[in-house]
Every structure is written in C-alpha cells, then in structure tokens.
Amino acid sequence: MRLVIARCQVDYVGRLTAHLPMARRLLMMKADGSVLVHSDGGSYKPLNWMSPPCWLEEREPDAAAGQFKELWVVSNKAGEELRIGIEEIEHDSSHELGVDPGLVKDGVEAHLQELLAEHVETLGAGFSLIRREYMTAIGPVDLLCRDADRRTVAVEIKRRGEIDGVEQLTRYLELLNRDPLLSPVAGVFAAQQIKPQARTLAEDRGIRCLILDYNALRGTESNEFRLF
Structure with a gap:
C-alpha cells in the first residue's frame, strides 16, 4: 500500500x-x-x-x-x-501488508448467513444453494446460489447495508463473471437495513436489494396484535 x-x-x-x-x-x-x-x-x-x-x-x-x-x-x-x-x-x-485473513463476522451477521442458507427460498421461488462461503481470490462470497432459471447468483449479507458492502459485492461479481462455468453471475445485496445511498448504487449496478427479517428467518415472528 x-x-x-x-x-x-x-x-x-x-x-x-x-x-x-x-x-x-x-x-x-x-x-x-x-x-x-x-x-x-x-x-x-x-x-x-x-x-x-x-x-x-x-x-x-x-x-x-x-x-x-x-x-x-x-x-x-x-x-x-x-x-x-x-x-x-x-x-x-x-508498505507491504501481506495477505489479509479476512473479516470475522459478528454473531448476528453469521447467523443471518446460516439462516438464509437454510431458507434459500427467501431469495425467490426456485432458488437453490450451491455453497456457503464460496471462496474467491479476494475473499469468500457469503452465498452462491442458482435461481429458478439455473443462473448463478452471488449473495452478500450484512446486518446494515452500506455503500462499502455494495462495493464488496461488485468486486466479487467482476471476478466471478470471468469464470465461464459460472457466468453470467447476478448479485443480491441482503441486509436487515439498507441505506438509501447503498440501494441507489446497488440498483445502478444491476444488483437486487433484499431486506431480511431476522425474526421471520428464525421462525420466531410474533403474531401478537395481528388480526390475521
């Protein structure tokens, strides 16, 4: 650097x-x-x-x-x-910084990844999981999936979706789309909350945004105060 x-x-x-x-x-x-x-x-x-x-x-x-x-x-x-x-x-x-060991995710973010892998249909009807933590030369993609049309989809998961998360997913997509066995690869930016600037940047780059409901994924969503 x-x-x-x-x-x-x-x-x-x-x-x-x-x-x-x-x-x-x-x-x-x-x-x-x-x-x-x-x-x-x-x-x-x-x-x-x-x-x-x-x-x-x-x-x-x-x-x-x-x-x-x-x-x-x-x-x-x-x-x-x-x-x-x-x-x-x-x-x-x-300065030579060497190879970075990567980000160690906190419990909530790691659990979101685990839950979304178990309930991959949350991403859309017909979705299937290829692999969690799909390793690339620049780090692991949280989830690598296929959609209903068998196209490859890379999913980046955050608690709070910000611009740096969109940039991270963009780098993964640029790399994955060079692989003829995977391309074309689409992107999904999934988070409990996505900031407006991050959503604008993601949509400008053709990346779909998805809001995650942590309680619903855990199956603990409360029905109290609901009529139906």
Whole structure:
C-alpha cells in the first residue's frame, strides 16, 4: 500500500462529475489497484475513489494547470477519470501488508448467513444453494446460489447495508463473471437495513436489494396484535 499526504485538488470525470478544491489530503493506493482520497474527517469513508480495475498514470501538468507540480490521472475501462492535481507532497511511503485473513463476522451477521442458507427460498421461488462461503481470490462470497432459471447468483449479507458492502459485492461479481462455468453471475445485496445511498448504487449496478427479517428467518415472528 502506498500512502501520500499532499496538498491537492481532485476532479472526478465520468457518469457524474465532482470537484474537491485544493486542501491537504491522504491519498491511498492499495495493492488491489484501488485509489482513495481521504480527509481528516468523515470517519472511514473516502471523499472520492476509483475502484479496480483502474490505472494510475503520473503526468506532467499542462500549461492550464500551472499551479500543480504533478498531475496524477486514475482511469478505468469505462473511460472515467480521477484527476489529482498535486501542489506539494509532504509524505510518501509504501508498505507491504501481506495477505489479509479476512473479516470475522459478528454473531448476528453469521447467523443471518446460516439462516438464509437454510431458507434459500427467501431469495425467490426456485432458488437453490450451491455453497456457503464460496471462496474467491479476494475473499469468500457469503452465498452462491442458482435461481429458478439455473443462473448463478452471488449473495452478500450484512446486518446494515452500506455503500462499502455494495462495493464488496461488485468486486466479487467482476471476478466471478470471468469464470465461464459460472457466468453470467447476478448479485443480491441482503441486509436487515439498507441505506438509501447503498440501494441507489446497488440498483445502478444491476444488483437486487433484499431486506431480511431476522425474526421471520428464525421462525420466531410474533403474531401478537395481528388480526390475521
């Protein structure tokens, strides 16, 4: 991982446009190819980013960008660009983190996965389970299933569905769709609660969202105060 602290301006050009004016920021270039721009606030979320596969090119700034000493352009196969104009670099270091052992899920999330595997028809009529924790080169897919038409479906399960979960499932789908024995692979983002921004991103990428009822899956849903 490469970490750079720099005074920089960031412009995203693609399906949407976004501009970050000149300020001190942390630029993070990860081994998986992703590039993230962080400030000192906003918790763990980057201000802007480019997901892999993407490519970083360090260019000489043109005359119109005379305030920059360096211009970094991150592009992807869709032709989108993250343009980082650097005024000054204060820190630049690289670190080898090695292979990550993966996230250890809490009891509720792990139990949701177990229950959904047992009641896979919750995903839709005709669904069948291929495998839980289907291992890939970048981590395990929670559930790998087949739908009623025998198409492969990858399911990512969260307690609380946020944008990072959608990004995680997107990476799995990109990898799984390279396998001719599995493709085409569709995605389902399943959670007890899904934030509106995460739902918008998922649906924009063709990923179906599903709200999970933990009590109903456990078979302990209360009928009290119901007429029917």
